[in-house]
Amino acid sequence: MMVRSKSSRVLRSVVAWGTVLLFAFPLYYWLTVAFKDGKEIFNYPPQVWSFSPTVRNFEEIFGISLGFGFGEQREVLPGGGNWRMAPRLWDSIVIAVLSTGIAVSIATLASYALSRMEFAGRHHFVSWVLSTRMMPPVAVAIPVFFIYKELSLLDTYTGVILIHALMNLPLAVLLMKSFFDDIPHEIDESGMIDGASRFLIFRRIILPMVKGGAAATAVLCFIFSWTEFLFVLTLTQTGLKTVPVVSSTFVTSTGTAWGNMAALGAAAMLPAFLFILLVQKHLVRGLTLGSVKQ
Amino acid sequence: MRVGVLSWDRPWIWLLPLTAMLVAFTIMPLLYNIWLSFHEYHTFSRELRWVGGANWAQLVADARMWEALGITLFYFAVTLTVQVILGMAIALLLDDDEIGFGFLRTLLTLTLVVPPAIAGMMFLLIEDPEFGVLTYVLEQLGLLDKTTPILATASTAIWGVMLVDIWQWTPFMVLIFLAGLRSLPPEPYEAAMLDGASAFTVFRRITLPLMQKVIAVAVLIRGIDIFRMFDYVFVMTSGGPGTSTYTLSLYSWQQTFSFIKWGYGATLSLFTLLIILIVANLFIWVAKVRW
Numbered sequence: 397m398m399v400r401s402k403s404s405r406v407l408r409s410v411v412a413w414g415t416v417l418l419f420a421f422p423l424y425y426w427l428t429v430a431f432k433d434g435k436e437i438f439n440y441p442p443q444v445w446s447f448s449p450t451v452r453n454f455e456e457i458f459g460i461s462l463g464f465g466f467g468e469q470r471e472v473l474p475g476g477g478n479w480r481m482a483p484r485l486w487d488s489i490v491i492a493v494l495s496t497g498i499a500v501s502i503a504t505l506a507s508y509a510l511s512r513m514e515f516a517g518r519h520h521f522v523s524w525v526l527s528t529r530m531m532p533p534v535a536v537a538i539p540v541f542f543i544y545k546e547l548s549l550l551d552t553y554t555g556v557i558l559i560h561a562l563m564n565l566p567l568a569v570l571l572m573k574s575f576f577d578d579i580p581h582e583i584d585e586s587g588m589i590d591g592a593s594r595f596l597i598f599r600r601i602i603l604p605m606v607k608g609g610a611a612a613t614a615v616l617c618f619i620f621s622w623t624e625f626l627f628v629l630t631l632t633q634t635g636l637k638t639v640p641v642v643s644s645t646f647v648t649s650t651g652t653a654w655g656n657m658a659a660l661g662a663a664a665m666l667p668a669f670l671f672i673l674l675v676q677k678h679l680v681r682g683l684t685l686g687s688v689k690q
Numbered sequence: 691m692r693v694g695v696l697s698w699d700r701p702w703i704w705l706l707p708l709t710a711m712l713v714a715f716t717i718m719p720l721l722y723n724i725w726l727s728f729h730e731y732h733t734f735s736r737e738l739r740w741v742g743g744a745n746w747a748q749l750v751a752d753a754r755m756w757e758a759l760g761i762t763l764f765y766f767a768v769t770l771t772v773q774v775i776l777g778m779a780i781a782l783l784l785d786d787d788e789i790g791f792g793f794l795r796t797l798l799t800l801t802l803v804v805p806p807a808i809a810g811m812m813f814l815l816i817e818d819p820e821f822g823v824l825t826y827v828l829e830q831l832g833l834l835d836k837t838t839p840i841l842a843t844a845s846t847a848i849w850g851v852m853l854v855d856i857w858q859w860t861p862f863m864v865l866i867f868l869a870g871l872r873s874l875p876p877e878p879y880e881a882a883m884l885d886g887a888s889a890f891t892v893f894r895r896i897t898l899p900l901m902q903k904v905i906a907v908a909v910l911i912r913g914i915d916i917f918r919m920f921d922y923v924f925v926m927t928s929g930g931p932g933t934s935t936y937t938l939s940l941y942s943w944q945q946t947f948s949f950i951k952w953g954y955g956a957t958l959s960l961f962t963l964l965i966i967l968i969v970a971n972l973f974i975w976v977a978k979v980r981w
Contacts, residue, residue, distance in 0.1 A: 409790070412791065419860070420800070438821050442823045506704055506707070510701075510705075513700075526981055528716045530914050532918035532938075533939075534918070534943050537943075538955055538956050538959050539722040541946075543718070543722060562716070565712065622805070625921045626921065647925070661805075661812075668804075673799075679799060688904050
């Protein structure tokens with residue numbers, strides 16, 4: 397590339413760091429709020445760098461003592477909800493893990509066929525899968541609410557898990573298809589010449605070759621389920637709630653429990669942060685549903 | 691050799707679970723939604739009644755629906771444009787191997803895993819009129835005085851919401867554009883350097899045309915998500931103040947679940963769906979995006 401002077405390189409680095417740190421700032425600030433005492437959050441001008449950190453917010457939402465002294469225990473939120481957040485994290489985990497399992501299994505089977513087999517209407521089938529990615533969640537949530545009401549699936553794990561699996565299917569199918577497309581067809585063909593069945597080739601030869609891709613797909617499905625809001629808001633009442641939805645109940649007309657909300661948010665974002673670092677290599681391919689390869 | 695329809699050598703058995711899911715959760719709800727759009731719930735008799743095309747007639751005559759559509763389109767146009775331009779600028783900035791740039795690229799991925807509802811609340815705090823960081827900064831710069839709260843003033847609320855979208859999803863554009871930039875062939879650039887072309891000419895004549903497909907995919911995916919946006923307005927403004935931040939998604943959700951207008955809410959959500967399907971497929975066709 398072009399030869400650049402030292403000063404222009406320094407300038408470029410400074411601008412780059414400044415820009416990215418500006419994007420990171422809201423996350424940093426949210427983290428400080430999670431560790432701030434109630435009063436410090438409301439200071440003006442806001443305290444960005446210096447404050448006295450406390451783990452009280454975390455102790456309160458998880459109902460545990462981290463050994464730094466334990467203040468009086470609050471039982472209910474300003475809005476009347478429960479402070480105890482561990483069950484809500486559990487709900488989030490169950491829903492994200494099981495819906496991911498379903499979505500990735502179904503998608504792996506289907507995308508193998510879409511990648512390997514010639515049949516009439518294959519292109520239309522792919523378009524159909526893609527067009528389900530375009531449906532606004534609200535246009536699915538409204539009818540599904542009434543269907544679930546008839547089937548007594550409202551407020552159940554099954555109901556939310558199925559709808560999250562569905563939501564992730566277009567992504568999972570198109571992404572897995574792009575990983576299968578990377579593997580040369582000759583591998584399948586040589587297996588068939590040896591007399592192995594399609595399914596055997598798929599299980600013994602091809603599947604092990606897309607393990608990395610399947611893992612990346614699973615991570616993205618997990619994250620999208622973990623962060624989903626509208627379906628959980630609409631299809632659950634009191635039985636279960638995921639973290640994003642329960643967080644919104646911290647905002648009430650009598651005040652917002654910012655410290656606790658930030659603590660819960662920080663705790664919930666940590667696993668997603670770690671997961672996304674694992675799939676850096678396939679991230680762009682995942683975000684573009686398999687169409688842009690890194 | 692004859693093979694049965696449900697043999698592993700035929701595609702159908704592989705596609706069966708997927709087809710079952712898609713039929714159960716997209717075709718069935720779609721049909722139910724269409725059925726619902728010709729009915730309305732009567733609160734007195736507590737039953738759905740056939741109303742013919744009344745909901746669709748109401749939709750066309752509903753000034754608030756047109757206002758919501760206008761707000762959605764405005765939000766869509768501004769947010770998408772800013773994300774594409776800013777995303778490209780930052781991608782060009784980071785497309786280098788200076789020390790630490792790998793770390794910066796990783797840092798940018800973090801905004802993508804924040805649940806949008808929580809991102810909305812983060813900015814609710816940051817834009818708070820009493821103790822928000824952004825309020826403080828804008829006030830110090832003389833751009834805002836504390837008597838005009840960003841999210842509670844009709845003229846500024848939508849910008850307050852757009853800011854979250856831009857913050858959270860510009861990195862999405864950056865990462866995709868960076869992947870595109872990094873896979874460009876070096877030859878055209880070498881030729882341009884020999885010709886002494888300016889940096890801007892190189893960008894316009896070489897980078898942009900080569901990046902066309904990548905940009906189209908990013909715009910398509912982001913465009914769909916921006917148009918159906920719900921989470922931010924739901925947690926930040928609930929459509930207010932007044933009706934200044936009502937998007938189509940929020941309007942249809944509220945008609946259904948807050949005002950018990952089941953039929954009309956379904957009609958609105960179908961209308962939103964129709965717009966997205968038509969525009970997105972048109973875009974796919976014009977921009978020749980292929981999967």
